[in-house]
Amino acid sequence: MQAELVIYPQWILPVDRDNRQLTNHALAIADGRIVAIVPAAEARQSIHAQQVLELPEHVLIPGLVNAHTHAAMTLLRGLADDLPLMTWLHDYIWPTEQRWVDAEFVRDGTRLAVLEMLCGGVTCYHDMYFHPEVTAQVTADAGMRAVIGMIVVDFPTGYAANADEYLSKGLALHAAYRDHPLIRVAFAPHSPYAVSDAPLQRINALAAQLDVPIHLHLHETHDEIVQSERDHGQRPFQRLDQLGLINSRLLAIHMTQLNDAEIARLAETGAHVVHCPESNLKLASGFCPVEKLLAAGVNVALGTDGAASNNDLNILGEMRTAALLGKGVAGSATAVSATAALRMATINGALALGLADEIGSLEVGKSADIVALDFNDLHTQPVYHPGSQLVYAASRQQVRQVWIRGHQVVRDGVPTSLDSAEVIAAARAWGKRIIDSAV
Ligand SMILES: CSC[C@H]1O[C@@H](n2cnc3c(O)ncnc32)[C@H](O)[C@@H]1O
Numbered sequence: 001m002q003a004e005l006v007i008y009p010q011w012i013l014p015v016d017r018d019n020r021q022l023t024n025h026a027l028a029i030a031d032g033r034i035v036a037i038v039p040a041a042e043a044r045q046s047i048h049a050q051q052v053l054e055l056p057e058h059v060l061i062p063g064l065v066n067a068h069t070h071a072a073m074t075l076l077r078g079l080a081d082d083l084p085l086m087t088w089l090h091d092y093i094w095p096t097e098q099r100w101v102d103a104e105f106v107r108d109g110t111r112l113a114v115l116e117m118l119c120g121g122v123t124c125y126h127d128m129y130f131h132p133e134v135t136a137q138v139t140a141d142a143g144m145r146a147v148i149g150m151i152v153v154d155f156p157t158g159y160a161a162n163a164d165e166y167l168s169k170g171l172a173l174h175a176a177y178r179d180h181p182l183i184r185v186a187f188a189p190h191s192p193y194a195v196s197d198a199p200l201q202r203i204n205a206l207a208a209q210l211d212v213p214i215h216l217h218l219h220e221t222h223d224e225i226v227q228s229e230r231d232h233g234q235r236p237f238q239r240l241d242q243l244g245l246i247n248s249r250l251l252a253i254h255m256t257q258l259n260d261a262e263i264a265r266l267a268e269t270g271a272h273v274v275h276c277p278e279s280n281l282k283l284a285s286g287f288c289p290v291e292k293l294l295a296a297g298v299n300v301a302l303g304t305d306g307a308a309s310n311n312d313l314n315i316l317g318e319m320r321t322a323a324l325l326g327k328g329v330a331g332s333a334t335a336v337s338a339t340a341a342l343r344m345a346t347i348n349g350a351l352a353l354g355l356a357d358e359i360g361s362l363e364v365g366k367s368a369d370i371v372a373l374d375f376n377d378l379h380t381q382p383v384y385h386p387g388s389q390l391v392y393a394a395s396r397q398q399v400r401q402v403w404i405r406g407h408q409v410v411r412d413g414v415p416t417s418l419d420s421a422e423v424i425a426a427a428r429a430w431g432k433r434i435i436d437s438a439v
């Protein structure tokens, strides 16, 4: 067999159906796809590659999927901390966004986010933010994969004046990226409290017609439920269900407030949940009942949320938090295992985004979106179970090599497609401008 690259790591965690942990296997890549995963001895005999990479003490995993973020909010990291959601949003974040967010802000903030995510082993993300055409362009230029949200809110912003304008800009983005190998789009109405019934119904119809996901914040806090019961006489979930939005195209972000009937309805309809444990903890929003959802058969993916409420875009860290918090919430040490957390950060994210045929696991035929972490580090010795070590002990500084569609975007810990010094200088300049205007 001919290949462009053969990698010889110590371990491979393919995140396949059987959750195998392979030792002394090789992975071969040709034309951006995985063409073989076989024992190393066999690969050395039968695969002729242009490039061979020996990675002793390394583990190969599928590229991580950040299923919910607001990439450009990296520029607001640390602006307003230790506040509850509505105070944080209404008194700090939304006024700052109204004043500062434009195409340049989104370009520089997204570059910082892309750099942070790539260096941390995230190869695909799902975004919801203003000027999504800029987010898409920056991401594609960096060779990263993303599903970019066509945002909608009821109120005017610097990006659009009303639901019609948000939608028409979103649809233009959809048309522009129809055949792009790395960029897909999804509808991203912000939440049931920021988008009224008519645009939600229109979005639902368009999503079915174009066969794209819908991504919205849902049941993030208890206050959201109280407000909806007061304004609509029903819980947000019920309202969305009546409008037809609880279906297999939906990614419901947060879901900290869930009753048994809602969990059953999610399972019955095939709607997905994106769990953002660190954002939920930091804003004291509540606890998503992850183990109950998994037990009911609901697909649960992982997201960081934006860097202003987390304050990082670290899916490796999010896996650890999800596994630890999941046990606390379920009152059971067997809940949300390391294996479950890794699946949430990879294949479950891919499934939720409609990309499971392409990414989310290391299997022959799938795109070569791959991460290598070096376990030859004091934090990860000794290695009894590479999967447990990955989730409970490894840090993102151990991410050394990252490929997307077979292209190396991080080599020996250094990003290849963005200039870190330039990106950091631009972020620092934004921080100075924003803080100087406040004093
Ligand atoms: C319409 S663009 C996205 C919008 O969402 C805001 N945002 C960021 N994090 C959260 C969150 O946890 N809940 C609700 N809204 C959030 C962001 O600031 C943008 O305005």
Ligand SMILES: [Zn+2]
Pocket (backbone or CB within 6 Å): 068, 069, 070, 217, 253, 305, 306
């Ligand atoms: Zn969010």
